[in-house]
Amino acid sequence: MQTKNLSIPNISCGHCVMTIQRELGEIDGVSKVEGDPAAKEITVEWEEPATLEKIKSTLKEINYPATD
Ligand SMILES: [Cu+2]
Incomplete structure (x- = not known):
């Protein structure tokens, strides 16, 4: 299991x-997504x-690109 803040x-x-x-x-293998607006x-x-x-490529596709 890997975790990252984006x-x-x-x-x-x-x-x-x-x-x-x-x-x-919807990505196979993603188990948790939490966000802080x-x-x-x-x-x-x-x-x-x-x-x-x-x-990261999915975030870019939906117009929420990650900066790092
Ligand atoms: Cu919004």
């Missing part, structure tokens, strides 16, 4: 976090077959 400047409210949770939740951060937990690259 900074996502495009988050503006709780709905953004819910959208991200829904979309990342005020901090504009999410925490993702995953294991194979999910990868950080896949998570």
Whole structure:
């Protein structure tokens, strides 16, 4: 299991976090997505077959790119 905090400047409210949770939740292997709208951060937990690259590319596709 891997965990990472990602900074996502495009988050503006709780709905953004819910959208991200829904979309990342569809990736096989992603087990948990938590978000903080005020901090504009999410925490993702995953294991194979999910990868950080896949998570980041999905975030980019839905217009919430991570900065790091
Ligand atoms: Cu929003």
